Amino acid sequence: MNWSVALHVVACVIVPVAWGAAVHWIFHRLLPPRNIAAPIGDQTDAAVDELPS
Amino acid sequence: MTGGETWMAVGIGLVVGVIPGIFGVGGGFLMVPLLHVFAGVPIPLAVGCCSAQSLGTVTTGMLHRRASGERSLRLAWLLLPGTLVGIELGIGMLERTKHSTGVLSVASRELPLMETVQLICYLAIMLVLAAVVALETYYNVDEHDTHRRGRLERFPLPPLVALPEVEGRSVSLVALTALGVLVGFLNGGFGMGGALLLVPALVFLFGVSTHRAVAVTLVSSFLAGFVSTASHAYRGNVDLRLVCLLLLGGTLGAQAGSRIAERLSSRKLRRWFAWVILASTTIILARLWQLFR
Secondary structure: OOHHHHHHHHHHHHHHHHHHHHHHHHHHHHOOOOOOOOOOOOOOHHHHHHOOO | OOHHHHHHHHHHHHHHHHHHHHHOOOOHHHHHHHHHHHHOOOHHHHHHHHHHHHHHHHHHHHHHHHHOOOOOOHHHHHHHHHHHHHHHHHHHHHHHHHOOOOEEEEOOEEEEHHHHHHHHHHHHHHHHHHHHHHHHHHHOOOOOOOOOOOHHHHOOOOOEEEOHHHOOOEEEHHHHHHHHHHHHHHHHHHOOOOHHHHHHHHHHHHOOOHHHHHHHHHHHHHHHHHHHHHHHHHOOOOOHHHHHHHHHHHHHHHHHHHHHHHOOOHHHHHHHHHHHHHHHHHHHHHHHHHHHO
């Protein structure tokens, strides 16, 4: 494996992970949470998470 | 990449991004056919880019779950060996199709063999997804029943392992590995995160509660997506610019989707999902018809 291929592989993995983490930080930390990635039948989880225990 | 193709990629990301926003699943089953049919992206490249895009989506979902205190790592790690084998099998299959020039003769017409076979595979996957959604509706997966017994507990194929995710009951490692291979194959070969298959399989076959099954699926999809993306990238199946456009569209779409989901009941969500599957099936059939004409 030469350096350009290795760099491409690392970039292809890092970019989506960094993007996903940034989206989490912006939309779940900075802004009010929305239920991204809640599955079918589990749509109320984000709302439930917000309830006081 | 021309300006039109750029907007097309963002548009496809947007359309497909709405799906995880509403339904909580990656939408890979729709993205690959859309990229191939509307943007002319070769299927191996579409699968690799879709894998990378879904890695971003899954990272967001996993961090969100982690922030809400969910920890379900052991089952996800046990699924990993099978998943890795499945990913390599899937990518290996895809690599063979890359340079294939075979043709399929149907009614004195010649169709590109591999593209036809791949599109038919996607059609079959759509049918399975429709069946899974129908089963979920029939058995009402919404219930957070933590004491449901898995169907596979009747067939305790050794070696068995006791897991906290199923209240300390034992599950077959062989069955878990087989499930991992199937999910990995769909991930590596078809660009699907596998959540649509993994969640119901963990609930019905292994007796994991729906809430935990989702958490396990997110961790498992993250690990699988990480390996799958790296493996696709190594084989030249990932265009980073296309991935960024899909991520951008997907993020905007997910926000719109989550707003739509807030206003829909669970029953309506499933009905909408059935329409999404029908639309994807129609797109694939239209492409097959175009090839045939």
